Amino acid sequence: MKIIIAGGGKVGATLTRQLSSEGYDITIIDSKSNVVDDALNRYDVMAVQGNCAAASVLMKADVQRADLLIAATSEDEVNLLCCLTAHHLNPAIHTIARIRNPEYSRQIYDMSDVFALSLTVNPEKQSAKEIERLLRFPGFLRRDTFANGRVEIVELRVNEKSVLCGSRLNNLQQLTGCSVLVCAVLRNGQAIMPDGDFVIQNNDRLFVTAPTSNLSVLLKNLGIITRKVKKVMICGGSRISYYLAQRISQSGIKVTIIDKDPDKCLYLAQNLPKADIVCGDATDQSFLENEGLADCDALVSMTSIDEMNIIISLFGNMNNVPQVITKLDHMENSRVMSSLPLGSIINPRELCSNIIVRYVRALKNQAGAALAVHSIADGLAEAEEFRIDESAKYCNVPLKDLRLKKNVLIVCINHGGQLIIPNGNSCFEQGDTVIVVTGRRNMVMQFNDIFEV
Amino acid sequence: MNYRRIGKYIGYIWLIEAVFMLPSIMLSLADGQQAAMNSFLISMLITLSLSAVLIYTCRNAKSVFTAREGFICVGLSWIALSIMGCLPFIISGEIPRFIDALFETVSGFTTTGASILIDVERLSRGMLYWRSFTHWIGGMGVLVFMLAIAPKDEGGRGFTLHLLKAESPGPDVSKLVPHIRGTAQILYVIYIALTILDFCFLVAGGMEVFDAVCTAFGTAGTGGFGIKRDSIAGYSPYIQNVCTVFMLIFGVNFSCYYLFLNRELKAVFKDEELRTYLAIVVVSIGIITVNIKGFYPTFEETLRHASFQVSSIITTTGFATTDFDLWPSLSKAVILCLMLVGACAGSTGGGLKCGRFLLLLKTLRRQAHQILYPNKVQVVRSNGTAVPEKILQSINVYFSAYAMIIALSFIMVSVDGLSIPTNISAVISCFNNIGPGLDLAGPAYNYSMFSDLSKFTLIMDMLAGRLEIYPILILFSHTAWKRA
Numbered sequence: 001m002k003i004i005i006a007g008g009g010k011v012g013a014t015l016t017r018q019l020s021s022e023g024y025d026i027t028i029i030d031s032k033s034n035v036v037d038d039a040l041n042r043y044d045v046m047a048v049q050g051n052c053a054a055a056s057v058l059m060k061a062d063v064q065r066a067d068l069l070i071a072a073t074s075e076d077e078v079n080l081l082c083c084l085t086a087h088h089l090n091p092a093i094h095t096i097a098r099i100r101n102p103e104y105s106r107q108i109y110d111m112s113d114v115f116a117l118s119l120t121v122n123p124e125k126q127s128a129k130e131i132e133r134l135l136r137f138p139g140f141l142r143r144d145t146f147a148n149g150r151v152e153i154v155e156l157r158v159n160e161k162s163v164l165c166g167s168r169l170n171n172l173q174q175l176t177g178c179s180v181l182v183c184a185v186l187r188n189g190q191a192i193m194p195d196g197d198f199v200i201q202n203n204d205r206l207f208v209t210a211p212t213s214n215l216s217v218l219l220k221n222l223g224i225i226t227r228k229v230k231k232v233m234i235c236g237g238s239r240i241s242y243y244l245a246q247r248i249s250q251s252g253i254k255v256t257i258i259d260k261d262p263d264k265c266l267y268l269a270q271n272l273p274k275a276d277i278v279c280g281d282a283t284d285q286s287f288l289e290n291e292g293l294a295d296c297d298a299l300v301s302m303t304s305i306d307e308m309n310i311i312i313s314l315f316g317n318m319n320n321v322p323q324v325i326t327k328l329d330h331m332e333n334s335r336v337m338s339s340l341p342l343g344s345i346i347n348p349r350e351l352c353s354n355i356i357v358r359y360v361r362a363l364k365n366q367a368g369a370a371l372a373v374h375s376i377a378d379g380l381a382e383a384e385e386f387r388i389d390e391s392a393k394y395c396n397v398p399l400k401d402l403r404l405k406k407n408v409l410i411v412c413i414n415h416g417g418q419l420i421i422p423n424g425n426s427c428f429e430q431g432d433t434v435i436v437v438t439g440r441r442n443m444v445m446q447f448n449d450i451f452e453v
Numbered sequence: 454m455n456y457r458r459i460g461k462y463i464g465y466i467w468l469i470e471a472v473f474m475l476p477s478i479m480l481s482l483a484d485g486q487q488a489a490m491n492s493f494l495i496s497m498l499i500t501l502s503l504s505a506v507l508i509y510t511c512r513n514a515k516s517v518f519t520a521r522e523g524f525i526c527v528g529l530s531w532i533a534l535s536i537m538g539c540l541p542f543i544i545s546g547e548i549p550r551f552i553d554a555l556f557e558t559v560s561g562f563t564t565t566g567a568s569i570l571i572d573v574e575r576l577s578r579g580m581l582y583w584r585s586f587t588h589w590i591g592g593m594g595v596l597v598f599m600l601a602i603a604p605k606d607e608g609g610r611g612f613t614l615h616l617l618k619a620e621s622p623g624p625d626v627s628k629l630v631p632h633i634r635g636t637a638q639i640l641y642v643i644y645i646a647l648t649i650l651d652f653c654f655l656v657a658g659g660m661e662v663f664d665a666v667c668t669a670f671g672t673a674g675t676g677g678f679g680i681k682r683d684s685i686a687g688y689s690p691y692i693q694n695v696c697t698v699f700m701l702i703f704g705v706n707f708s709c710y711y712l713f714l715n716r717e718l719k720a721v722f723k724d725e726e727l728r729t730y731l732a733i734v735v736v737s738i739g740i741i742t743v744n745i746k747g748f749y750p751t752f753e754e755t756l757r758h759a760s761f762q763v764s765s766i767i768t769t770t771g772f773a774t775t776d777f778d779l780w781p782s783l784s785k786a787v788i789l790c791l792m793l794v795g796a797c798a799g800s801t802g803g804g805l806k807c808g809r810f811l812l813l814l815k816t817l818r819r820q821a822h823q824i825l826y827p828n829k830v831q832v833v834r835s836n837g838t839a840v841p842e843k844i845l846q847s848i849n850v851y852f853s854a855y856a857m858i859i860a861l862s863f864i865m866v867s868v869d870g871l872s873i874p875t876n877i878s879a880v881i882s883c884f885n886n887i888g889p890g891l892d893l894a895g896p897a898y899n900y901s902m903f904s905d906l907s908k909f910t911l912i913m914d915m916l917a918g919r920l921e922i923y924p925i926l927i928l929f930s931h932t933a934w935k936r937a
Binding site: 025026027033040041045046 | 841
């Protein structure tokens with residue numbers, strides 16, 4: 001499949017890495033020659049230098065023969081024009097645009113027959129949604145939802161005091177008192193797909209599959225004390241902060257946003273009547289203390305500088321803020337980060353590229369494509385949800401009799417709303433949906449790919 | 454420095470080379486040449502076992518490949534390839550001395566076609582086939598071949614573009630399709646198709662099948678190893694003309710053929726490099742035909758020899774139908790200049806490349822204009838688009854390196870005390886991967902009279918010329934080997 005990615009910025013680069021490793025024919029368009037050179041040297045792709053909204057440049061990128069155009073430049077207007085032009089040159093093309101300005105969302109919906117966009121993505125809005133979900137269940141570092149929100153894969157960090165430390169996975173059910181399954185463990189920067197004899201150690205990061213309804217039981221039994229988040233401090237008045245404050249203040253959570261820029265503060269104060277807006281330097285620790293950091297249930301570091309966010313989060317952790325969320329734009333995959341107590345790490349462009357990758361896969365194989373794709377364990381593993389259709393092999397065969405590929409686990413079977421955390425005797429039937437976790441190296445595009453040939 | 458990764462690639466190269474020795478074994482077996490067959494068998498076993506050791510010890514290599522490692526890998530692979538390639542000659546005793554066998558093999562892989570053999574026809578058919586085959590695989594590049602047949606994830610991941618860049622000739626190598634593996638495959642498909650076409654034309658002209666295979670290999674790689682003492686001179690005029698045309702065809706940028714297949718004819722015919730190349734060919738043929746009037750009985754023969762020699766030299770093939778060393782000075786001067794210009798970028802030919810030559814001229818013109826109009830902002834254009842300054846600069850530097858290497862090699866080869874035309878033409882001829890030079894290095898002679906030092910110098914020249922200097926040059930730079 002031929003894909004054109006317009007704009008080699010943050011989202012563009014993440015997408016390029018992800019999609020080129022999946023073997024698509026990719027052409028990048030960017031106006032800067034160093035971005036183009038860099039893409040050529042790092043990935044197995046073509047690159048065209050120029051303005052991606054110009055027809056001549058799109059022609060150079062062979063838009064007539066492309067199947068999909070992803071416009072991910074930093075300008076909404078350029079993205080829209082790019083998609084419009086591409087559509088004019090090749091009416092059969094699918095287009096995805098990154099649209100960040102909320103002012104446009106309405107007209108894109110109304111003018112959908114003009115723009116003909118297949119999908120729009122908004123990294124900031126997506127991040128805000130994600131953070132909101134994390135705040136609902138403090139204690140988990142990450143939550144990925146499947147089966148219409150009924151099943152989740154949550155991330156937990158094991159510390160010395162935890163009851164989990166030193167226990168074997170076979171005993172997990174007794175410890176947690178509910179049916180859960182550890183689908184991946186991140187240890188020393190490596191993702192492990194564990195079996196029953198696996199022993200949990202200090203500092204492991206566990207990825208646990210559980211029905212959403214069991215999450216609070218799980219937290220309670222693991223001795224992770226949680227209380228409802230009532231007060232949140234957000235450092236940095238970015239667009240994500242705006243979306244986030246808007247969402248959570250509706251549900252009665254008290255929000256304080258701190259930003260250095262007086263104009264930004266004024267704008268936020270005008271548009272967020274329920275939130276407290278404070279103008280000041282969030283890296284100044286005494287300032288944060290004065291603003292009542294100690295009373296906060298959650299701290300969200302959301303400035304535009306990664307390093308600053310790390311410092312703020314470390315300080316929050318030192319002050320025993322129960323939940324810390326850090327936004328990182330560049331350093332999300334660094335192993336140093338996972339050794340620091342930064343709490344949950346949010347990476348807008350990764351969220352955004354996950355959505356697009358799922359769309360691309362669905363486009364590639366219309367039938368049998370994943371319903372949901374989430375990359376977990378720092379991108380080293382992937383969780384995918386599939387619907388079992390007629391083409392699926394081994395229906396009604398107990399799992400213990402199946403030969404799955406290495407590093408593939410079936411972690412949940414959704415049997416018409418009844419959620420089964422599977423054991424060797426479970427089996428799946430037509431019409432079920434199944435959640436599968438695979439190591440990054442396995443390419444699972446369709447459900448049948450999980451079986452050993 | 455990622456030695457394991459490089460080791461793994463060299464292991465694969467040897468594996469491919471060992472497989473390529475199979476046809477020679479069969480041929481020797483069919484001819485009943487026991488000694489030749491044994492030598493190929495032994496060489497193949499040695500190559501295979503070394504390759505197995507390398508692949509096994511380096512099996513856990515990291516997949517990261519930097520620009521530096523890419524270039525070092527290409528330089529080392531070619532040396533590794535040549536060392537294993539010369540084994541059959543040594544073991545069979547047909548070329549007993551190591552330096553001679555290495556010279557012959559490097560000359561083969563770099564598509565030079567310079568030979569130290571006094572009498573080619575004494576070699577067994579297996580050896581002749583192997584010699585010509587090295588031209589073919591060296592023409593497009595063995596690493597490109599490896600990228601083409603590599604498993605999908607191996608050939609595509611990471612930084613292998615550096616390999617293609619380092620091995621393919623030309624100032625600005627670009628991919629034809631998004632995947633490097635696909636690009637390598639397209640190049641090889643075009644290459645194989647054209648070689649088969651050439652073979653068919655030769656056989657249609659009544660050439661023996663074996664001769665036609667070897668000649669087609671030599672033409673396709675723009676190599677120039679003849680399997681007869683008098684190169685192509687003994688064959689019919691038809692065959693000579695077929696060779697002339699196909700040498701020119703293999704001297705054209707292969708991306709032109711790709712555009713041609715995609716029906717973008719306009720882009721092909723408007724290509725400035727192709728136009729320059731053809732213009733140089735036509736003008737040179739004209740000058741030489743007029744200049745050598747009277748040397749041959751008929752005008753047809755004059756034109757045939759003039760065009761054959763021009764096509765053979767500009768594409769850096771080095772076949773001959775006549776001894777151009779006997780021609781008047783003007784013709785010899787034209788031939789010597791053609792040696793320097795070389796074929797098109799992205800072809801199998803060597804030399805400075807028409808594309809570079811054209812850009813050098815344009816830069817020169819710009820510089821002259823700049824003196825007249827100091828405030829004028831000028832860009833150099835090629836095919837209508839502005840060429841980035843970075844590329845222009847790299848071409849200028851390349852040209853200086855090119856001149857310096859010629860000068861240095863000339864001095865080293867002159868130690869032997871042969872005539873100046875011999876020495877300078879031998880250096881130019883080897884460095885540009887042509888084969889024959891002038892005087893004692895001319896088409897009627899061979900390179901056996903040079904000393905070992907000169908042969909070594911010329912071997913390095915051939916490698917540097919084929920790989921466009923840098924991959925070989927950086928092997929001598931200590932910073933390349935430092936730990937990062």
